[in-house]
Amino acid sequence: MKTNLKTETFTCPSCIKKIEGTLNRSDGVDTAKVLFNSSKVKVEHDENKISPDEIRGLIEKLGYEVESVKSS
Structure with a gap:
């Protein structure tokens, strides 16, 4: 399944690493x-x-903050 999430505006590159790292370590991702x-x-x-x-x-x-979620 593919899920796209629209979030608040990111302010720094460390935001990317934090989110990607957490999600990529999660079971099922x-x-x-x-x-x-x-x-x-x-x-x-x-x-x-x-x-x-x-x-x-x-x-x-x-x-x-996650503003919207769409899955397909």
């Missing part, structure tokens, strides 16, 4: 990529192991 300029996070994951809401929760736990 195949790949996570942060697009700095567009404030988006693209995640490919196994929906049986981690849901879009759980991914949103991980990002929000790091202190970033």
